[in-house]
Amino acid sequence: MLHDRVLSAIQDVRPSLQADGGDIELVSVSDDGIVNVRLTGACGSCPYSLMTLKQGVEAYLKKTVPEVKEVRQA
Secondary structure, X not given: OHHHHHHHHHHHHHHHHHHOOEEEEEEEEOOOOEEEEEEXXXXXXXXXXXXXXXXXXXXXXHXXXXXXXXXXXX
C-alpha cells in the first residue's frame, strides 16, 4: 500500500530531523502521488524548512517510493 511505504520512508528521515530539534508527521497521501506532511518543532519555524522539505524529504521519498510526485507542507 502506498501510504504504508511513504510512512516507512518518513520513518527513515525522521531521526535526522529530530537531531536538529524538529520532527515530521505524515498528514496524507493522495492516489496521484502527492504527499502532505507537517514539519514540527524546530523544523516548523526554521527559515530553511522549505529547502529541507524539497531537497531532503521529497528527494528521499521520490527515490524510495517512485510513485511519489511531490511533497507539500500541510
